[in-house]
Amino acid sequence: MSHSNCHGCSLCLLSCPMWQQQRDVQYSPQGLFKALQHNATHDDIAPALFSCLLCGACDILCPENIDITETIKTLRKEAFSHGIEAELNQKITSLLAQPSSELKIEENSIILPGKALRENPMRLTNIQSLLSSEADTALSLDDGDDIALALETGIEISEHRLHSFLEPLQGAKRLYVSNGHLLKSLRQWLPATELFALGHSLSLLSELTKKLNKNDLYLIEARSFHLDHKQKITHYDRLRHQQGCQMNLDLQRNAIPTAGGGLNAIKPMLESQEQLRWILSGHNIERIIVECSEDGAVMSQACDLPVLHIADLVEA
Ligand code: SF4
Ligand code: SF4
Known part of the structure; x- marks a missing residue:
């Protein structure tokens, strides 16, 4: 279905961070698609x-x-081809041109942690050991952060760059991926590999989740969550009921994102503070637990409450 099928029901508005911040229908899928239907x-x-x-x-x-989301990526690509946001296009394109390693990784399981998580080596070591119960788990040499940005904007990824990213991952049976955009595309690129969202995988470990309590606000990583919403909502509901913790779910049971990481980190368009107001609204909490390091960085900067990554609960 394409944007010409939008009949303007407005269902997409309430869960949309753009609309929540701007309160202007132009900043919503409905507004975008209706504008295009009228030759904008x-x-x-x-x-x-x-x-x-x-x-x-x-x-x-x-x-x-x-x-x-795929329609928006295509529209961004078309906008670049019209010379719109040329500086941003150039910035991401130059990131893609940087050299990368093609060294093969031998372990069965590989973690793609992303830049933010790599900045905390102790946490990363904890995660590696938590996910290594059955087999050794290695860290990727290349996180594909540039590829994730290109995916967000529809910018073309050269065959050479894609090959250098995928080749070292080919032998792995399972991959734990921190970035939701990468996860979605890796499912197409590596159909024989078991692919998991890193934060969600940690949320399945009872040695961590048993330490959650009713005064915690647990932040689900929005992008990966919405990719597999039907399956994951059942898991998070169970967790919420078992532990009594609160979560960043809105009235439509979608995860409210923080606006940390991704394109908004290099070209800020939405205010993280506004996202936080929305996330924290109605919650009486003492601690915030995040699945994603980018979300943790945003929360730590913006509020005085202790913010822990779910992997940090192993020591709590
Ligand atoms: S894009 Fe939004 S307004 Fe349009 S049909 Fe879908 S939910 Fe309804
Ligand atoms: S992907 Fe998120 S921010 Fe973008 S239009 Fe949809 S709800 Fe709004």
Whole structure:
């Protein structure tokens, strides 16, 4: 289904961070698609187009089954081809041109932690050991952060760059991926490999989750969550009921994102503070537990409460 199928039901609005912040329908899938149906140009829609966090909340709400996030990526690509956001295009393209390693990794399980998690080596070591119960788990040499940014913007990834990223991962049976955009594409690129969202995998470990309590706000990583919403909501509901912890779920049972990481980190369009206000609204909490290091960094900067990564609970 394409944007021409949008009938303006507005279901996508309430879970959309763009709309929550702007309270202007132009900043929503509905606004974007209705504008295009009335011949708006890429220039007209560029501010909303580049504000989208690609959190995926709208994808699961749309009754027309429009793949909204993929449509937005295609529209960004078209906007670049019209010379819109040329500086951003150049910045991401130059990141993709950087050399990378093609060394093969021998272990059965590989973690792609991403830049933010790598900044905390002790946490990373904990995660490696938590996920190594059955087999050794190695760290990737290349996180593909540049590829994730290209995926967010529809920028073309050269065959050489993609090969250098995928080749070392080919022999692994399972991959734990921190970045939700990468996870979605890796499912297409490596169909024979078992692929897991890193934060969600940690949330399955009872040695960590038994330490959650009713005064905790548990932050689900939004992008990976919305990719497999039907399966994951059951798990998180069970966790919430077992431990009594609170979660960043809105009224439509979507995960509210922090706006940390990804494109919004290199070109801030949405305010993290506004996301936090929304996330914290109605919660009386003493501690915040995150699945994703980018979310943790945003929360630590913006509020006085202790913020722990779920892997840190092993020591709590
Ligand atoms: S992906 Fe998220 S930010 Fe983008 S339009 Fe959908 S709900 Fe809004
Ligand atoms: S939910 Fe889908 S059909 Fe409804 S307004 Fe949003 S994009 Fe259009």
